[in-house]
Amino acid sequence: MPLGFAGILGGTLTMVASGPLIILNDLLKDGGYEPFGLFAVTPIGIGILTIGILYFYFFAGKLLPGGEETTGVIKDELLDIYNLPKELYEIDISRESPLVGNSIEELDIWKTYGIHILGLFDSGEITYMPWRKTKFSENQTIVVFGEKDKIDNFFTAFNLKPKNKLNIFRKLEDRKIAGFAEIILPPDSSLSGKTLEEIAMRKNYSIEPIIYIDPDSNRLQFIEREMRPGLKVIVFARWEDLKVLKDSKDFVVITEVKPPAEDVKVGKKKYALAILGLAIFLVLLGFPLPLCFFTGAILMVITGVISREELYKAIDWKTVFLLAGLIPLGLAFEKSGAAALTAKVIIQVIHSWNVILIIAVIGLISGFFSLFMSNVAATVLLVPLILIMAESFGINPRGLALLVAVSASNSFIIPTHQVNAYTMGPGNYKTSDYLKLGSGLSLLFLIVTTLIVYLFYV
Numbered sequence: 001m002p003l004g005f006a007g008i009l010g011g012t013l014t015m016v017a018s019g020p021l022i023i024l025n026d027l028l029k030d031g032g033y034e035p036f037g038l039f040a041v042t043p044i045g046i047g048i049l050t051i052g053i054l055y056f057y058f059f060a061g062k063l064l065p066g067g068e069e070t071t072g073v074i075k076d077e078l079l080d081i082y083n084l085p086k087e088l089y090e091i092d093i094s095r096e097s098p099l100v101g102n103s104i105e106e107l108d109i110w111k112t113y114g115i116h117i118l119g120l121f122d123s124g125e126i127t128y129m130p131w132r133k134t135k136f137s138e139n140q141t142i143v144v145f146g147e148k149d150k151i152d153n154f155f156t157a158f159n160l161k162p163k164n165k166l167n168i169f170r171k172l173e174d175r176k177i178a179g180f181a182e183i184i185l186p187p188d189s190s191l192s193g194k195t196l197e198e199i200a201m202r203k204n205y206s207i208e209p210i211i212y213i214d215p216d217s218n219r220l221q222f223i224e225r226e227m228r229p230g231l232k233v234i235v236f237a238r239w240e241d242l243k244v245l246k247d248s249k250d251f252v253v254i255t256e257v258k259p260p261a262e263d264v265k266v267g268k269k270k271y272a273l274a275i276l277g278l279a280i281f282l283v284l285l286g287f288p289l290p291l292c293f294f295t296g297a298i299l300m301v302i303t304g305v306i307s308r309e310e311l312y313k314a315i316d317w318k319t320v321f322l323l324a325g326l327i328p329l330g331l332a333f334e335k336s337g338a339a340a341l342t343a344k345v346i347i348q349v350i351h352s353w354n355v356i357l358i359i360a361v362i363g364l365i366s367g368f369f370s371l372f373m374s375n376v377a378a379t380v381l382l383v384p385l386i387l388i389m390a391e392s393f394g395i396n397p398r399g400l401a402l403l404v405a406v407s408a409s410n411s412f413i414i415p416t417h418q419v420n421a422y423t424m425g426p427g428n429y430k431t432s433d434y435l436k437l438g439s440g441l442s443l444l445f446l447i448v449t450t451l452i453v454y455l456f457y458v
Contacts, residue, residue, distance in 0.1 A: 001064060001437060002056045004423035005412060009445075012406050013045035014038055016289060020379040020405040025289060027383040033398055038283045043456065044406055047448045055441055063437045065429070078180040078255070082211065082219075083236055085147050088118065090169055090240040095138045099158045105132040113154045115146030116208050118236060122167045128238060133204040143169040145210075145236065178238045180210070181255035183245070191250050195226055205245050207237040212227075268305040275299045346389060355458055358393050360450045361365040362386060364401055367410035367442065375408035375417065382408075399457025403449060410440030410445045417431045 011018035015038050016023065025035035041412045079086050084414035093099055099107070109115060120130045121141040127134070136142075143166065155161065171177050185192060185255040191199050201207050207350065212220040237245075239257055279296035283289055306314075332338075351360055369378035382404045390397035411417040411433050415424045420434060 001416070001422075001423055001427055001429060001433065002060050004419045005052060005056070005438070005441060006049070007394040008409050008411070008420050009049045011409055012048060013042055015041055016283075016293065017045075018409055019374075019376040020408040021446060022289065023379060024374055024383065024401060024405040026397065027380065028387075028401060030309050031384065031387045033401070035289075036398070036402065038280070038289070041402060041406060044402070044449055044452045047452050048406075048445050051444050051448050052441060055444060061438060062439065063440075065433055076331060078182065080236060084180075084234070087151075088143055088145055088169065088172060088436065089151060090141060090143045090166045091160045091162050093136055093138060093140045093142065094159070097136075098160045099136040099160075100138050101135065103133055103228070104130065105136045109154075113146070113157070114150040115144050116210060116236070117142055117427075118145055118208055119169050120145045126168070128241070129206045129236075130195075131200065140448075141168050143172065144210075171337050176239075178236070179255075180234060180236050181242055181253055181257070183233050183235055183251040183253050183255075185227055185231045185233075185250075186252050189229065190225060190249050192229055199227070201235075205237070206222070206241040207235045207245060210234045210236055268303070271298065272302045272305045275303070275305070307378070344386060346392075351392065355393065355395065356450060356454050359400070359403060359453055359458075360446060361396070361445050362400060363407040363410070363449055365444065366404045366407035370408045370411045371414055371416055375411060376421040378408045379405050394458075396457040399453050401439050402457075403453045406449055407446070410442055410449075412442050412445070414438075 008018075012021070015021045015036055021041060028035050078084070104110070104117065109117065116130065117130055119142065120127045120134060122137070144154070146154070166173060187345065196209070201209055211234045213232040213234070215228070228318075233251075236241075242253060242257045245251055246257055268413050275296050278299070279292045282292040282295065297311065301308055301311060345436075350361060352359075366382055368376060369382065383401050386400045387397045390400045393400075409417075411420070414431055415421050415434050416428070424434075425431070
């Protein structure tokens, strides 16, 4: 959550770092006002980012949930279908543990304890689904999977204590990287008639068998006999390893294998950085922001940093069509006189208030709107209204418009902002967690933006 909040706060450092600030200049030009430069918002951004970091430092540990989880949690529908556990446990092996000096096979861990070792970290290298001959040593880290009572027996027998959460092996929780799958031995498989020891699935395929289901639908935790056609195996593996198994034709993989993440185009880093630098340089020369960054996007395609297909997929078409509808709505709100009428009513209520209170109320309204609609939509609807009201208050209209665009990112108390919605799942947060940590940050955000706008634009 602090990482997500910091991303939102960091989006106020330049005029191209968030949607509301990007569209603000177009709204100002439509209203007959001069647009802002790239770093016009930076003083506000530095102020709220600094106060946000201090807030996290002093209060995040007290307000965030934590300390109760002792596992990593896997979400997979096969776990429910076959009534399998959902927890992973990461453990450091100490010198005192009886594991040290023994191999998986020597301790007969699979058969005796019924648990599965899904990964081993040693000297900076990770081995997924370690082979039965793998020996344990001091300072290694392992991740295990199994039923709770069997896991507890394993911990007790070998003097082990799980960590509070996954660290080294946290990627195994990510369904984009690894997961469970059903595989079946087909009649024409070259592995038919071989035992598990002869097949060496862990060594040859980096795949961990979890349970076995024979052709008569009998469920087996461990088998020592020869494998026969029709045998179904529930396995855990990384998707890239499952793809290798699928391509081998030795097993039929029933579960859809997710494609592995695409490799980063290492050779294109220099081009990407150079193009980004060029786009920023054009902005500093005074060229329009949309033109500068559109030029950068075109150059990215021409130089092969990103393909046309990747560019097309990266466009959030929902946002495009949302803005396509909201901008005319905002213009209609202004041209029809509805904005002027609304402004007149608000002015009558708060015209005698102190200027700082007026600025705070406008920031509060913008933040409130962003809780229930897109922050870009809130900016599009409110900026035309604010431009009408500003002169009546004796405040620079551009300053109040900037306040609206910045305050549209003051969305921390419920997970409606896209960043908060994204972090809610991986962080296992509840809405009440956002309310506890976000309330104080929202108040500080409002205070800091109000004071800076007052100092610079009044």
